[in-house]
Each structure stands twice: as structure tokens, then as C-alpha cells.
Amino acid sequence: MTYQEFAKRAMDYAQKIGCASSELFYANGESFEVNANAGEIDRYSVSREAGVSVRVSINGREGYAYTERIDDPEKLVDHAADNAKCNESTDDHPMQTKQTYQEVHREDSALKHLSESERIALAKKLEQTCLALDPRVKRVVYCTVGYDSGAIVMENSLGLHAERTSDSSYIYVMPSVEDGVELQTGFAFFMGTEAANVEACAKEAVEDALNKLGASPVDSGCYRVLLKPYAMSDLLTAFSPMFSADEAQKGCSLLAGKEGETIASEIVTIWDDPFDPVAPRAFDGEGTPCIKKAVVENGVLKTLLHNLKTAKKAGTESTGNASRRSAASAVGVSPTVFRVEPGKLGYDELVRELGTGLVITELEGLHAGVDEVSGDFSLKAAGFLVENGAVVRPVSNITIAGNFVSMMKDVIAVGSDLRFGMPQGGYVGSPSVLVSGLTVAGN
Secondary structure (H helix, E strand, C coil): CCHHHHHHHHHHHHHHCCCCEEEEEEEEEEEEEEEEECCEEEEEEEEEEEEEEEEEEECCEEEEEEECCCCCHHHHHHHHHHHHHHCCCCCCCCCCCCCCCCCCCCCCCCCCCCCHHHHHHHHHHHHHHHHHHCCCEEEEEEEEEEEEEEEEEEEECCCCEEEEEEEEEEEEEEEEEEECCEEEECCEEEEHHHCCCHHHHHHHHHHHHHCCCCCECCCCEEEEEEECHHHHHHHHHHHHHHHEHHHHHCCCCCCCCCCCCECCCCCCCEEECCCCCCCCCCECCCCCECCCEEEEECCEECCCECCHHHHHHHCCCCCCCEECCCCCCCCEECCCEEEECCCCECHHHHHHHHCCEEEEEEEECCCCCECCCCCEEEEEEEEEEEECCEEEEEEEEEEEEEEHHHHHHCEEEEECCCEECCCCCCEEEECCEEEEEEEEECC
């Protein structure tokens, strides 16, 4: 049975048994990842999967069911209808009607047209390049090349039909350097059209490791802090649920009811931009057309992120932020491409603007050290001590603490060096951000 036959039978049967509406979400994908170690391949995986979910509305309640077998649509609809009958929630979750979409232009990512053997060779080359850059590079802990591709088809009984494809390429490497008895590791991550640039990736990672040699804590206190792009992106990723209308309506966001209020410095603008070249898309997980919008504009919260359900509760329109992690997942809310608007200052200018304080290059413990509801965080960090606008030495084994909203109000400069962190269900990016003060625990 083809998927088209499956979909028609499913929707015809849903109507026959009294469903007010029905929707199908079909997704297929392929994932490739390889890791090089000591000139050999120590991890290699290729996976292919496909599945379809059906969502039905019956007697004012909705139910989901999922299968990976495209062979018995009536049984799947029956499961969804049974789940709807067991659903105690009566919150209305509308389905999208027929829509038209903006044309999206996507550049092929770097690894799309490479064979598996060529991707394997790229992983080996990345490791070899790291080892050749400096005699203190003794081994490479991780050296990974990956490629993902997929397709989505959505359709429902209200006339919606939406299709899209996607692909992503990435490389990341973690070299380990030794200087006497001291060991340090570095990291670099490239994606998209840059994912085949092993020379630049290796150079960045090795320099990151070497720059950490001789690191030690600083005295505890309150410091001016310059958060580099990866560190700031990690923080923004950790607190991105705060911008979800779903979390706000559950009472789990500080930003509930704060639209129109100042929540950050006037130099801070945060975009949700589904048309950013890093991962463009025309529609969200419900088939709603995507739109570029300033979530925070000049420090003012302009909107929370909505799907159709949260928008109806709030008496507003969906912002095109419905999400589905897979065909087996229910509809949620998440950013598309979430990024801080870059400023005009280069990194060296920001260091001079910092004067005396800390550059934070990496954060650890984001799962345990972040409270998404209160906005508080306490995280292990590393970076550099800066005095009189010049880097003095590397810093490690410190903890930085604060409140995310308070910190965003204390932003005094934004850099031009926008970078995206590793995708974690979405794409989040930021340039370097200078903050007037954070609490640091060290010596």
C-alpha cells in the first residue's frame, strides 16, 4: 500500500466513524554518523526510519496514534479514536485549514552529495589534521562527521496539504593536548555549508585546547562578563522554553503576561526566523505558514511563541511555532531558528570594552544547573581573565550564577560574531554578549 492510499483510507474511515476532523503526519528520514579514532573508525551508524501518526477530533476531544507500518489505516484510526475517548482534557486544539506558503530557498549542506566512503574519509582527515597541527595534540577524543535528511507530509480533512524536505551536515572534534602533566581538551563544531571545512574546524579546536593550558580559578566575587557565542547560545537554548506560550499557560514561565514589557536591555533583539539559511522552512508542525518575528525587540517582549492551541487560548494568532520532534510526538511549541541580533563590535573590541572581568567560553551542567521556571542558573564555567582590556590568563573551575532575565537586562554590548550552537531539537545562535555583572564562585 502506498502512503497516498493509506492516507485516503484513513481520512475516509475517520469521517465514517464520526470524527469531526482527522489529520495525518508522515515523516521519513535517514541518519549517518561516523567517528574516527586513532586512524580507524570506532563508531559508524546508518539508520533509516519512516512512520505516520493520525490525530482525530471526536466529541470535542482529540487522540493520537502512531505506526511504522503503512498497511492498516482503519486500525490506526480506531486506536486514535480510543485514545481520544480516554483523554480527559477538553482543551480545543484546532487543525489548520488549506494554506499557501512562501517559497523557501535552501542551500545544499556540505555533505549531501558525498558518498558514505567520502564522509568516512573526511572524518579521518579531520582527526589527522588535528594531530598534525601541534605536537602537544596527543589524541582526539571525538572526531565526528554526520549527515541527516528527511521529508514530511501533512494533510487533513480540512484541506491542508503541506510537504517539505530537509538535510543537515555537521562535523565536530575534541582534541586532547598535553603539556607536562597537564591535560586539556578543545572543541569546535561546523555545520551546513561549512561542514566539510576540516582545516578550519581542526584549527579552531586545537587552539581552543591550547589556550586552556595553565588555567586556574579566580577569586570569588561579582565580575563583568563577556559570554562568547557558544556559551550564550547554550544559555539561550536552556531558557528558550521561557518564551513558549504553552509553558506560560501552564504557569511555568516568568514571561507569562509580559508582552509589551521590558525584559532585556534596549540593545537586545531576539529573532525567531524560520527563513534563516541555517534551517529554512515554510510551515510549522501543524501546517501553519511560518513568519519571521522579533520575539524581543529593543528589550521589549513582543510575543510569546504559539501553536494553534495556545493561540486560541490566548485569543491571538499562531506564530507558526508548532513543533513535532517526530511523527510519534504530539504537537508542542518551540522556536524555529532562534538568534540574538548581532551588533557591530568585533570580539577584540568587546574585550577592550570589558576592561577588567571574565570572558566565558564554555558552560557545563546546563541540565542540572538551570531552573527554567525561575530563570535562575548556576553553572560550571571556563574562559579567560581580562585586565585593562587584555587577556591575562585562562580560567577554569569556576561557577557563574545569576538570573537569565536579570542578566539580559544587564547586557551592555552585543558583538558581531554570530555563531550557532549544536542543534538540540532546534537551532539557537548568538554573538558574544557583554554583561555588567554576574556572581562568580572560585577560590
